Amino acid sequence: DYEWILAFEADELYRIVDLMRHLRASEARLHVREEVPFYTGRRKSVADLVAGLA
Structure with missing residues (x-):
């Protein structure tokens, strides 16, 4: 939390x-x-995200 x-x-x-x-x-x-790691990822539009899930 x-x-x-x-x-x-x-x-x-x-x-x-x-x-x-x-x-x-x-x-x-x-x-x-507390040492919290950081996460990375590429920014995608919602349309690209939905297309990737299909």
Whole structure:
């Protein structure tokens, strides 16, 4: 049960990975009790998503 979820978007995946690594090294990170993994995926329109399920 997480209090919030963040969504990031970038043209290249490595930019998000680098951002997450940078944020995990921040001082505010000292207050995090539980290390939560992050998940990646490609952005799809609803039509593409429905077509992929058929």
